[in-house]
Amino acid sequence: MPRDPKSSKEKSMNIPQRLLTLTACIPLSTGAAHAQSRLDSGHADVGIAYEDGLFNLHVHDETNDIEYSPPSGENGALLVVGASAQGVVPSDTAFAFLGDSGAPVWILPKNQNPDLLFLGIGAEELEAGTFVGNSIRLNLRGVQGPGTLAVYDLDAFGIPTVAMSSRDGISTKDWVEVLAGSHSHLNWAFSAPGRYTVAFTASGQLADSGQFVESPSAAYSFEVIPEPSSIALLSLGCLGIGLRRRNPFSRTITHS
């Protein structure tokens, strides 16, 4: 079931940084997502369909032509942001929406890199004429994880346009337009390694009735992989936490 996006968002924003490190450790040690299919390369889309009067949000593995619906969960997909996605926030102020200049950032780029997942937003299953202007929106409804998510575009000269960002909170301004029958690629930027659950809805205005329709939230799972050196530090951090679980303070950490 999709998580409550609002509570997830508020929770993630209030977690102290040292506890986020633990959050990142948990999936690595528990293997909670073993049944999920890890998509760490190739081409995949956040897929949007509209069938029998209902939206369907899913993951479409375009490389192997496999559809994951629901997109996450036991039989869903885990969208992996590989370690080589790590870079730093540019000094150009136009990129301040990603964080402080020089801060680490993990980006699945809109330009295909064979070493990384090439993640798009696809509405190829939507029939032309169903929605006004053949236009629908993918709306960001929640981000739960150790950091923030920004989805942005670059124009022909490299100037960014932010479509979605959880850094400044999530509002009705966080959406991406997708045209029926088409798909688009954008940059997916995460501010910290670890596991994320991102909730989306799809919405649009039906052409025949003029009715505005929006889907329930659908949860997508991401895993942002730190660089190997970071993994080593993380392991040490996990060990430290394990030792500290013997004292009362560790329970507080575990609870988070």
Next chain:
Amino acid sequence: MKQLLITGLSLAMAQLIGLADDGFTVLRHEHADLRVLYNPGLAPSLSILARDEDRGINYATNQVILVGKESSKLTLPSGTPFGNGGSPFWILPQSQNPKLLYLGVSAEGLSPADFEGVIKLRLRRLEGPGYMMVWQATGPGQFNIRINTRDGIDASDVFSTITGSHEHFNWGFSAPGLYRMTLQAEAPSKSPAAMLTSPESTFLFQILPLPPPVSFEEWQLAHWPPGFDAAVTGGEADADHDLFTNLQEYAFGFSPSNKDPGEPIPELEVDPAAEGHPVTLRYRRNVTARDLRYVLQASTSPTGPWTFLGGDESTEDVGLPGMEMVTLQDLDALGAQARFYRLEILPRP
């Protein structure tokens, strides 16, 4: 009695053929990909097609025209590798703009079961009035340039993709006009383990506004894809069944896809009351056509002999790029019992 003859490069009657827009499509604002396809069989091969992703239709190179509309024209900022700041540049953008062609490169027609490794589309040639650059922006002032004909064409001018995927790019052109882009695909086949190579495929871009054509070949490419049915595009064909051959349409600035009014060419004005020169002739002339010359002739018999009709001609603008109206008076018409005129359009050596 006055009679008019129109003479093209040949007097052969044009054969009636199909409509000009039958059999090809013009992509202006669709999502389209240049797609590599695998043709398995005893002699496995590759081919490159243009696919209209909105409609799921594939087009061969002689069935499609790719258009960069006038609204794709931008002004280059300073400090880019695409040209001088302030210069115009026509860009089909990597990010979809519903009003412009959204053009990608696709290997979705290739399965990882058949191929492994990188699929490549190499640029072999570009013929056009300017240069072409194809790139992706990775940050402010940071570009991953795939094609750059500004510095010539070599092995670095290549698209690389993987099976089952596709990518979009910014396609930039430095001048409006007709561009013929020739690509060749190569893909590493698993079984047999071999590098398959496609034939060369030439796609036509029309970057608008098109300047007036300087040759019949250019005029053809302004209306049909390269290699389109010669029975439609040939000089003697009459694509729109208006009794003007394609060469005549080219010479007079008409369209081969719309029936043009069957006004006599040249136009005649006869004013018996005029002193001295009662006959005035007018005809449209394509001044940019480097491969044509117009010869107005007169005779006392429809079977000739024909003589060159000289005299002072005047010209005026007709509001069509590259076209002018020529006006000439027949100095010998007065007193003639019969006078015949013809306009001969000849190839310029």
